[in-house]
Amino acid sequence: MTMPAQTDGNAPAGDPGGEVLLKVTGLQKHFPIKKGLLQRQVGAVHAVDGLDFEVRAGETLGVVGESGCGKSTMGRLITRLLEPTGGTIEFEGKDITHLGVADMRPMRRDVQMIFQDPYSSLNPRHTIGTIVGAPFKLQGVVPEGGIKKEVQRLLSVVGLNPEHYNRYPHEFSGGQRQRIGIARALALNPKLVVADEPVSALDVSIQAQVVNLLDDLQEELGLTYVIIAHDLSVVRHVSDRIAVMYLGKIVELADRDALYKAPMHPYTKALMSAVPIPDPKRRGAKSERILLKGDVPSPISPPSGCRFHTRCWKATEICRTTEPPLLELKPGQRVACHHPENFEDQAPQDTVLLTAAKEASELLGEAALEKSAETSAAVAAEVSGETPEPAGTPEITKTAKAPVTAEAESAEAGETGEAPETDVTPEADAAEEPAASAEAEAGKPAGTAEAGAAEPEAPEGTGKAPGKAPGKASDK
Numbered sequence: 001m002t003m004p005a006q007t008d009g010n011a012p013a014g015d016p017g018g019e020v021l022l023k024v025t026g027l028q029k030h031f032p033i034k035k036g037l038l039q040r041q042v043g044a045v046h047a048v049d050g051l052d053f054e055v056r057a058g059e060t061l062g063v064v065g066e067s068g069c070g071k072s073t074m075g076r077l078i079t080r081l082l083e084p085t086g087g088t089i090e091f092e093g094k095d096i097t098h099l100g101v102a103d104m105r106p107m108r109r110d111v112q113m114i115f116q117d118p119y120s121s122l123n124p125r126h127t128i129g130t131i132v133g134a135p136f137k138l139q140g141v142v143p144e145g146g147i148k149k150e151v152q153r154l155l156s157v158v159g160l161n162p163e164h165y166n167r168y169p170h171e172f173s174g175g176q177r178q179r180i181g182i183a184r185a186l187a188l189n190p191k192l193v194v195a196d197e198p199v200s201a202l203d204v205s206i207q208a209q210v211v212n213l214l215d216d217l218q219e220e221l222g223l224t225y226v227i228i229a230h231d232l233s234v235v236r237h238v239s240d241r242i243a244v245m246y247l248g249k250i251v252e253l254a255d256r257d258a259l260y261k262a263p264m265h266p267y268t269k270a271l272m273s274a275v276p277i278p279d280p281k282r283r284g285a286k287s288e289r290i291l292l293k294g295d296v297p298s299p300i301s302p303p304s305g306c307r308f309h310t311r312c313w314k315a316t317e318i319c320r321t322t323e324p325p326l327l328e329l330k331p332g333q334r335v336a337c338h339h340p341e342n343f344e345d346q347a348p349q350d351t352v353l354l355t356a357a358k359e360a361s362e363l364l365g366e367a368a369l370e371k372s373a374e375t376s377a378a379v380a381a382e383v384s385g386e387t388p389e390p391a392g393t394p395e396i397t398k399t400a401k402a403p404v405t406a407e408a409e410s411a412e413a414g415e416t417g418e419a420p421e422t423d424v425t426p427e428a429d430a431a432e433e434p435a436a437s438a439e440a441e442a443g444k445p446a447g448t449a450e451a452g453a454a455e456p457e458a459p460e461g462t463g464k465a466p467g468k469a470p471g472k473a474s475d476k
């Protein structure tokens with residue numbers, strides 16, 4: 001998906017691209033956990049915990065991460081289907097963070113959402129004409145030539161037969177239903193479309209058709225997308241830039257090519273290593289797949305410092321105590337890590353690995369460790385102007401395999417957990433994917449054991465968005 005030429009000086013340093021359409025600063029969503037007769041708040045699910053990013057006109061921002069890392073919550077926050085707990089959301093320079101229903105109405109035309117499940121997001125009792133035409137009625141807009149004509153035009157834009165105006169959703173296949181959802185989202189000619197797992201409920205053979213449709217529509221209509229997906233190959237195909245989320249935070253945000261070529265956050269590297277490469281030449285080649293130890297920690301009490309330190313093979317004391325800020329270490333590539341991959345170490349004095357890191361590094365292939373040490377040494381040498389040392393030099397080896405001090409070990413006790421080793425694969429994520437209808441999502445309980453006892457906060461504003469409400473609100 002191509003981006004238009006830069007239109008103003010609004011784009012952040014190092015990032016090529018157009019005018020900033022959406023700007024998110026310190027965005028937070030904490031779902032309260034209430035207990036007892038008096039419904040006292042006893043804690044909170046830190047679903048989204050301080051996001052900073054911007055989306056520029058005409059681009060596609062892909063958002064990836066394991067299940068439960070807060071991707072969908074982020075999508076519902078930026079479309080204002082959920083009320084943020086903290087931070088700000090600016091759309092076209094206007095602060096929309098806490099706009100009321102009436103003030104949000106004009107903005108609803110500009111920001112639309114496409115949901116994951118084309119089966120539950122369309123009202124089975126309404127014809128597709130009614131479903132796709134609902135946003136016009138809700139917004140009081142009468143298109144030229146009337147609603148019916150416009151709906152038929154939209155149906156043909158998304159590749160459906162306009163003659164099927166009077167048919168019901170059950171008469172369509174999954175891919176066709178997703179096209180109906182797309183037509184509904186496009187009805188009011190939005191500027192920003194947030195698509196939450198738009199193809200993950202579809203057969204693989206149909207996924208490419210829908211992805212290509214989104215691609216074509218972007219070019220034709222100049223749309224801007226935020227596409228949330230756990231499938232890295234889909235994200236790679238559609239995105240200009242990619243944000244990698246882990247436990248409510250963005251750990252890396254970079255141009256697609258830079259991210260796939262040289263990921264800087266160890267978590268990104270682990271995710272990327274799980275993407276199968278359909279290259280027959282590499283058949284039989286030694287796998288560099290990175291296995292991550294344990295499950296994602298609970299978002300109710302996320303780990304201190306860097307949230308990934310309990311599973312990271314590079315974690316040292318500073319990772320446990322100090323949260324790394326999201327910094328632009330390379331032009332257009334922001335990363336939140338003290339010991340980034342493919343870059344100079346940000347905390348070289350901190351060399352003693354935590355116990356969890358030692359265990360995690362044992363899961364890594366020697367090849368991956370050596371390569372990591374090699375690139376870090378090369379970048380460090382480049383920065384200091386010295387000749388790089390070969391891979392596996394004493395210093396790097398010492399860092400990776402250093403014995404853990406008693407203090408470090410006791411300090412981190414209880415944080416590493418005994419969770420079984422898990423393999424981070426897109427397939428594994430897919431198996432856990434819940435339905436994404438507005439109602440289903442709204443009432444979705446936290447996915448952790450602890451959160452099971454929680455009473456989810458009722459989502460604010462649900463059913464108010466034209467793209468969502470028409471099908472959804474009338475569904476029940």
Ligand SMILES: Nc1ncnc2c1ncn2[C@@H]1O[C@H](COP(=O)(O)OP(=O)(O)OP(=O)(O)O)[C@@H](O)[C@H]1O
Binds near residue numbers: 445446
């Ligand atoms: N309404 C709610 N009440 C309480 N907790 C919630 C609510 N909605 C989401 N959560 C919790 O917030 C965290 C982030 O959820 P979210 O659905 O945003 O993650 P995700 O990355 O989109 O995952 P998935 O890909 O499985 O949808 C999870 O721990 C989830 O259980």
